[in-house]
Amino acid sequence: MTDRAGLGYLKGLDYAVVQQCMHCGLCLPTCPTYDATHLERHSPRGRVALMRAIADDRLAPTKTFGEEMYFCLGCLACMTACPAGVNYAELFEHARAEVERVGQLATPKRSLIRWFTVKWLFLDLRRLLFFGRLLRLYQACGLQCLVRRSGVLRLLPKRLQELEALTPDIPPRFSAGLIAEVTPAVGPRRHRVAMLTGCAQDLIFSEVNRDTVEVLAHNGCEVYTPRPQHCCGSLHGHNGEIELARQLARTNLEQFPPDQFDAIITNAGGCGSHLKHFSHLLAADPAYRKRAEAWDQKCKDVHEWLAAIGLRPPRANGAPPVVVTYHESCHLSHGQKVVAQPRQLLRAIPNLNLVELAESNWCCGSAGIYNLIQPEMAQQLLERKLDHLAATGATVVATANPGCQLQLLNGAKQRGLNVRVAHPMTLLAEAYRRSA
Amino acid sequence: MPLAPPVLAGLEQLLGPENVLTSAEDLIPYSFDGTAALRQMPGAVVFASTTPQVVAALKLANETHTAIVTRGSGTGLSGGSLPSPDCVVLCLVKMDQILELDRANLTLLVEAGATTQAVADAAAAAGLFYPPDPGSMKISTIGGNVAENSGGLRGLKYGVTRNYVMGLEVVLAHGEVLWTGNKCVKDVAGYSLRDLFIGSEGTLGVITKVLLKLIPKPPAKRTLLATFAQMDQAAQTVSDIIAAQVIPCTLEFLDRTTIHCVDDYAKIGLPRDCEALLLMESDGHPAVVQEEVAQMVALARQNHCQEVRVAQTDEEASRLASARRTAFSALARVAPTTILEDATVPRSELAHMVRFVAAVAQKHRLRVGTFGHMGDGNLHPTFLTDERNADEMHRVELAFQEIFDEAVRLGGTITGEHGIGVAKKKFLAQFAGDAQMRVLRELRRILDPRGILNPGKVCDPLTS
Helix, strand or coil, X not given: CCCHHHCCHHHHCCHHHHHCCCCCCCCHHHCHHHHHHCCHXXXXXXXXXXXXXXXXXXXXXXXXXXXXXXXXXXXXXXXXXXXXXXXXXXXXXHHHHHHHHHCCCCCHHHHHHHHHHHHHHHHCHHHHHHHHHHHHXXXXXXXXXXXXXXXXXHHCCHHHHHHHHHCCCCCCCCHHHHCCCEECCCCCCCEEEEECCCCHHHHHCHHHHHHHXXXXXXXXXXXXXXXXXXXXXXXXXXXXXXXXXXXXXXXXXXXXXXXXXXXXXXXXXXXXHHHCCHHHHCCCCCCCHHHHHHHHHHEEEHHXXXXXXXXXXXXXXXXXXXXXXXXXXXXXXXXXXXXXXXXXXXXXCCCEEEECCCCCCXXXXXXXXXXXXXXXXXXXXXXXXXXXHHHHCCCEEECCCHHHHHHHHHHHHHHCCCCEEECHHHHHHHHHHHHC | CCCCHHHHHHHHHHHCHHHEECCHHHHHHHCCCCCCCCCCCCCEEEECCCHHHHHHHHHHHXXXXXXXXXXXXXXXXXXXXXXXXXXXXXXXCCCCCEEEEECCCCEEEEECCCEHHHHHHHHHHCCEECCCCCCCCCCCEHHHHHHHCCCCCCHHHHCCHHHHEEEEEEECCCCCEEEEECCCCCCCCCCCHHHHHCCCCCCCCEEEEEEEECEECCCEEXXXXXXXXXXXXXXXXXXXXXXXXXXXXXXXXXXXXXXHHHHHHHCCCCCCCCCEEEEEEEEXXXXXXXXXXXXXXXXXXXXXXXXXXXXXXHHHHHXXXXXXXXXXXXXXXXXXXXXXXCCECCHHHHHHHHHHHHHHHHHCCCEEEEEEEHHHCEEEEEEEECCCCHHHHHHHHHHHHHHHHHHHHCCCECCCCCCCCCCCHHHHHHHHHHHHHHHHHHHHHHHCCCCCECCCCCCCCCCC
């Protein structure tokens, strides 16, 4: 788990994890980057072979190796496909940590961006939300519109223009402004749960958090939503900053003592997949290990939790039928294996007709910050997703991760596809409101 | 000796620089196939997209005495596409077009790099059926299947890849293109060179196109599971089914270790409190299917099975078959290295062979998981070991030697469907005998006089 004796993250890893891959190749057809390139280097077993070569001292952690580790989406589709049970998530996090340790990819620009985002902005959510308020101000006062129309953006490099176009609309209020610290259960209290509001979810889709809390309350949960909250560390863990991820895990364990809740709820696939492994992350930390184990037991994806306690279905109310399809967040389906529950919850909405999306668990290209650092591959994946989406004829696509939601929103806008992108909790909350 | 710069430059010129890989990071992922504990770095990996490119690459290789190892998706289980030292790996996955589906003649013409799954899907889309279904069919290439003459779960009734190959386009070592076979059901013009190239493991030529036979899709299918408290009872059930002249599409068997590993992965609720499980599938006319299923159930009960379960839906049936296909990989869950074998015996000797494998494992203090195509007599005893444990690896070798000796003694073969490659090369001579070995080696010398094609595999050529 650590850079043992300064050997490096891959050499320090338990060799059984490195050796687990028996290179049968069953992961290849499920890997988006192998599918696109047909190059073994861009496949799970190829990447594992490179990691093993480093652990064996047959290869140094080169720049090419580093680039390869950041070409991987980290979608974990290979983990669903792997009969041998290779822990790719752990290998991948350690490989990226190794890349950062040796600094082969470091350039002044990259270091500055990483410092600003991973080590500053996302280390304290107050900074992130402050930044969000500034952006909101810029958007709400009409300045963004003006800037965009003025054509001044055309003076920026092409990549910056593309990034500017991806800027999400910041909502007027964040979760703390929408959700009380304690939300009572509707009807008798059956459970007491804590709500994790996340970073991107809070910044861009705070209403998804409000909807989640509403749905939980409708299902007999008293919901505790403290503020200010902290990043869960998934961004850090997935991007080679294991120590920062540990630090954030401890902060979360302090804020949410697991023994005080029946469940600790997350509604973002990417976060959940990281949040459920605090005990592994803190295995070598005697002060927090026990608490982290309790946390892992309590931490639940909201769909998983609602399906487990038995959803109270919204009452039929004569609303017009709507055709909805479901795009699976990689880290919800491959990372957490929560596959049936979101569909089950969606089907419980009376006027909702759920149609399956072809390749519903194939990455949309968002993959955390992948669409920012690998725009070409991300765009290819987005196009593929949009093709399938258009073929369903659905007017709504449900998805349970802010990265996916933003990616699909941008994609639909690019293509002029008239489809609404919504979190399943938003659709459920609306159904409860309609039947109230 | 590493590849000479002029050879690399020539390949880059012929194939385009983006199709010639030489960096360590690019080569390491091609230094193995699906076979355990084998690794060898190639000198370069190249991709061809057309037959003329393969021709050009082979001409260059032949002129410069450069070793060529042809590779598809690298899922082979005998080291057939393991690189030779400093060879050029010729990877054909970019030649993956489905060229023609002939509904009038029920044939499919495909490029060698098309996946088995793509072939099966193309057939199914036309309401037809391509039966061979090796475990890695989702990614294995048809060219690799032909080169290894791959089998699968349906071999008992439908045979193996060989039974579906009607024609081949092969590029010979010196770059000449040879077509053998055609769409005719009957054709006895000359020696069947087609059959010579099937299973030749990349040693006689490079297969670039395959003309496949398709058959009508069976209208009905039923899948059932039977569990047994003793391995012998399962083996006896299989023998009784064959003796009753019932030929189901599939008669697969898993032992306790394999059942647990497969279900830990697939989580489909396989029964775990048994020593052996039979997965049986009958397909064909609905009336025949019904009758066969009834007979198989009766025979399983006669042999004191614990339980028989009939899959209720197509989905459930296909989940069971898919789970079975993952058996080999799933066994890796319990040991760092899984070395599987492919010994095959006449079906009348199955019960004996299953007992023999268990006894050998015990004698050499080895963990074994056994599964396989019981209806074909094709067993896959898989030793669960660790390649870093030299002593245990030595005992694995001894165990295999004994298993092969016994298989041969019983009138069986050292490989039912995985091929010789490098993994079984040293056992071939003993199995094949002097006369066969001499003919094999002479054939190889005639077709590849400079010895550039997959050197070190199958057998050594006669030195001239």
